Ligand SMILES: Nc1ncnc2c1ncn2[C@@H]1O[C@H](COP(=O)(O)OP(=O)(O)O)[C@@H](O)[C@H]1O
Ligand SMILES: O=C(O)C1=C[C@@H](OP(=O)(O)O)[C@@H](O)[C@H](O)C1
């Protein structure tokens with residue numbers, strides 16, 4: 001029964017870096033017995049380069065153009081669960097497009113937890129300074145808070161909001177999400 005939840009549509013998981021999109025997306029697709037795509041992994045495979053290398057060679061603008069192009073292709077050709085990148089909701093037009101092409105979910109995590117989860121990561125170029133080292137925590141906190149607040153009005157347009165970053169395991173969060181999706185499509 002569960003697998004019919006996503007029949008004929010995509011489930012797009014959005015939210016800031018570190019909210020659990022990739023982790024939860026994979027588990028959700030397993031539970032729903034449908035295909036899974038991590039948009040970042042897909043961009044990396046398609047380009048034959050890591051995300052940090054794409055940022056280094058083409059800048060953030062180059063990455064955003066690729067990300068947008070791939071996302072539009074995915075809307076046409078893919079069916080299943082898609083874990084977006086934290087910046088995939090680039091503008092209102094893309095939000096509207098995703099909502100027309102699937103069920104948009106916002107993983108909402110308290111900002112301090114996001115920061116704790118991602119501050120040491122070296123695979124997310126936005127967290128690194130010009131030499132490629134992790135930014136000083138206070139500088140990172142200030143920059144990311146601004147970015148989070150700028151993106152929030154786009155994330156919040158998702159019809160389904162899942163709170164993550166509490167004391168629940170990813171598996172428990174997925175169970176809650178499945179119930180929310182079920183109620184949404186009923
Ligand atoms: N429910 C959870 N409890 C504890 N840690 C989690 C949970 N969900 C995700 N994480 C951890 O948070 C980090 C970021 O998760 P990830 O799935 O990469 O997020 P995103 O794709 O949104 O950036 C990872 O280290 C992951 O293991
Ligand atoms: O928020 C962002 O702009 C980004 C988030 C990353 O994905 P995650 O949200 O999965 O970390 C990845 O797409 C890239 O590093 C840029």
Ligand SMILES: [Mg+2]
Nearest residue numbers: 021022040083
């Ligand atoms: Mg991810």
